[in-house]
Amino acid sequence: MDVSLSQAERSEVPVVTGSGGNWRGLLTAANYLLLTFFAVFTAFPFVWMVITSFKSGNAIFELPPSFIPDKFGQPDMFDNYIAVLTRHNFIRYTLNSFFISFMTGVGQVVTASLAGFAFARMSFPGRNILFGLLLFTAFFPVEVTIIPEFLLGARILDPLLTPIGGWMNTFLPLIVPSFMVGSFGTFLMREFFSTIPKELEEAAVIDGATTFQIYWRIFLPLSRPAMTTLFLLSFINNWNELLRPVLYIRSRELQTVTMGLTTFQGEFESDWNLLLTGSVIAIVPLLIVYVVMQRYIVEGIATTGLKG
Amino acid sequence: MRHHARLTPYLFIAPMIVGLLIFRIGPIIASVVISFTEWNIISDPEWIGLRNYMELFTDDTFWRVFSNTIYFVVFYVPFSMALGLLMALLVNQKLKGIAFFRGLYFMPYVTSMVAVAIAWNWIFSRRFGLLNWGLGSLVDAINAVISPFDLIINWDSPAWLSNYPYVLASIIIVSVWKTVGFQMMVFLAGLQGIPKTFIEAARIDGANRWQIFWRVTLPLLSPVTFFVLIISIIDAFKTFEVTFTMTQGGRLSSGSTLAYDIYQNAFQYNRMGYGSAMALVLVVMITALTIINFVGRRRWVTQETY
Numbered sequence A: 001m002d003v004s005l006s007q008a009e010r011s012e013v014p015v016v017t018g019s020g021g022n023w024r025g026l027l028t029a030a031n032y033l034l035l036t037f038f039a040v041f042t043a044f045p046f047v048w049m050v051i052t053s054f055k056s057g058n059a060i061f062e063l064p065p066s067f068i069p070d071k072f073g074q075p076d077m078f079d080n081y082i083a084v085l086t087r088h089n090f091i092r093y094t095l096n097s098f099f100i101s102f103m104t105g106v107g108q109v110v111t112a113s114l115a116g117f118a119f120a121r122m123s124f125p126g127r128n129i130l131f132g133l134l135l136f137t138a139f140f141p142v143e144v145t146i147i148p149e150f151l152l153g154a155r156i157l158d159p160l161l162t163p164i165g166g167w168m169n170t171f172l173p174l175i176v177p178s179f180m181v182g183s184f185g186t187f188l189m190r191e192f193f194s195t196i197p198k199e200l201e202e203a204a205v206i207d208g209a210t211t212f213q214i215y216w217r218i219f220l221p222l223s224r225p226a227m228t229t230l231f232l233l234s235f236i237n238n239w240n241e242l243l244r245p246v247l248y249i250r251s252r253e254l255q256t257v258t259m260g261l262t263t264f265q266g267e268f269e270s271d272w273n274l275l276l277t278g279s280v281i282a283i284v285p286l287l288i289v290y291v292v293m294q295r296y297i298v299e300g301i302a303t304t305g306l307k308g
Numbered sequence B: 001m002r003h004h005a006r007l008t009p010y011l012f013i014a015p016m017i018v019g020l021l022i023f024r025i026g027p028i029i030a031s032v033v034i035s036f037t038e039w040n041i042i043s044d045p046e047w048i049g050l051r052n053y054m055e056l057f058t059d060d061t062f063w064r065v066f067s068n069t070i071y072f073v074v075f076y077v078p079f080s081m082a083l084g085l086l087m088a089l090l091v092n093q094k095l096k097g098i099a100f101f102r103g104l105y106f107m108p109y110v111t112s113m114v115a116v117a118i119a120w121n122w123i124f125s126r127r128f129g130l131l132n133w134g135l136g137s138l139v140d141a142i143n144a145v146i147s148p149f150d151l152i153i154n155w156d157s158p159a160w161l162s163n164y165p166y167v168l169a170s171i172i173i174v175s176v177w178k179t180v181g182f183q184m185m186v187f188l189a190g191l192q193g194i195p196k197t198f199i200e201a202a203r204i205d206g207a208n209r210w211q212i213f214w215r216v217t218l219p220l221l222s223p224v225t226f227f228v229l230i231i232s233i234i235d236a237f238k239t240f241e242v243t244f245t246m247t248q249g250g251r252l253s254s255g256s257t258l259a260y261d262i263y264q265n266a267f268q269y270n271r272m273g274y275g276s277a278m279a280l281v282l283v284v285m286i287t288a289l290t291i292i293n294f295v296g297r298r299r300w301v302t303q304e305t306y
Helices: A005-010 A021-053 A079-087 A090-121 A127-137 A143-160 A172-180 A183-194 A198-206 A211-222 A224-240 A243-248 A257-267 A272-307 B008-034 B051-057 B060-091 B098-110 B113-124 B130-149 B166-193 B196-204 B209-236 B240-246 B258-268 B272-300
Strands: none
Touching: A021 A272, A021 B060, A021 B098, A021 B113, A021 B166, A079 A090, A079 A272, A090 A127, A090 A172, A090 A183, A090 A211, A090 A224, A090 A257, A090 A272, A090 B008, A127 A183, A127 B008, A143 A172, A143 A243, A143 B008, A143 B258, A143 B272, A172 A224, A172 A243, A172 B008, A183 A224, A198 A211, A211 A224, A224 A257, A224 A272, A243 A257, A243 B240, A257 A272, A257 B113, A257 B240, A272 B098, A272 B113, A272 B166, B008 B272, B051 B272, B060 B098, B060 B166, B060 B209, B060 B258, B060 B272, B098 B166, B113 B130, B113 B166, B113 B240, B166 B209, B166 B240, B196 B209, B209 B272, B240 B258, B258 B272
16 A cells, blocks of 8 residues: 555545634644644754854853854854864764765665565565564664674674774674664565566566566666665664664774764763754754655655555 | 576575574574673673573662663653654645645654754753753743742752653653654554545544544554554664763663663673673563564454455
8 A cells, every 4th residue: 555645645534524614714723833833842953953053152051042143144153063074073974974874775775675575576485484583673672682793793703804804993883784684674675576566577487587687677677766765764774873883983083973973972061062063964964865855765654654 | 476496585585684693683592691691701701690680680770770661661652652643643634834844743753863862962951951941931930920929839950861750751752752753654654545435434424523533543543553553662662872862871870771771781881791681681571562562453453454
């Protein structure tokens, strides 16, 4: 049941049965009141973040707080941003996050589409058990498995990988685990592949296509929207990941944006204007991705939600 | 139609299965073994039998953390689901600008928890935070009105980020705020999947909006509600980032949760065995909850497909 939002808008329930104009107006007003209330609640931390990022170190502690930042319109308006980006390494952090999130996104699309194809279109012994296991392990937060994962990395993988730079304090532990396992992604791809008509597959078999050709030439090109969704969600998740960077990364120049923010918070505890400037810098790339690609992100969530 | 060799499907799932074994199943099994040892990473592990568990179950801090985790689930799950459903009902209407509200409500979900948690830290800050300033001003205003009658409210600005129970309330509030857009989005998709004809039929039979919601919409939505419940429970155990960034567990771990306490024990106090024992408690908790959910499912989830 793949409902795109615009489609569904047309078929949605009429709000009012027509018992009079006043009642209808009142209802609309009440709706907008509630909508606005939630909008303020949702947006306020962001707004306050941006306002504070344009304040000077003294202005932030003024009580009552001012909602118009003192640097607004001044020549030094962007000083906080320049300071955070240049003096505090945030350009580097952002590039690191970008690289890691991109790689895991690609990895997720590759492994999840391969596995999703097998789970959706082939029958083989152990299929249901393996798929069930994959979904079941998604119930546990990463803290459940992180201790053995860390020990494996520190004790076995790190010495093993020394010739290529080791495992600890590299990007590998931030990329490989989420590159390889993706319960959500496999689920999403399986659901999408199941909707592709069988006739396409059968025609290809008659034409002598191999299984891999069917996957590569027919299924992948048809599932670009699902792959885009998966890539974006994986990108966002890994951009926001904190535990693994905190555990594995020691060098400052390898930190990700989220980890850099927490380090920054430890060092500049009360420089709220700079801290919140860092926060703005950390989420602006995500917001751009969200605004531009909103359709894919929302549809992915809607589809998996319905199929659950 | 079978068009593949017997081995082919396993080649397709191989990368995923290897990952599953190394990074999910393997570690869960390894946790069991490690939980019977004392291991500080630097020296070799020492087998100590059930001592970690005995320590765990007699430790006050653990029980506080355990009950905090349950409180978190008990508050987070119903609040995020009820709010998510309310928001979904709101944005499912044909009103001008509704796409804007929908997009806005979902925004926190795609942003970094660390970044928004820092913004919330500033709002929750004891002396200079906007929240305590607002609450303090409100109390002052009330006192100005009631003082002629010899009444006064004594109000001490709470330390939202360190003192119990505020320290737990603050991370619950921020977690609900951050994820409720997701619950909304899934509910919205569910609402839009309900065929219009059911609702039309109920209306023709004379049902009002309230009755339609409780007797038609909600039962038809129940499979989606079940899914949201499962996801919300999973989310309720993911408390590491918000705790790490906002409270570090608060004073004397008074607001800590299992996810954060596992991290602290394993990686700050270097107690791998003790941390693993805790991780297994978390595994048991989540498994039990999941079983209860799937067993209880029959009682309230509508089975008919439409």
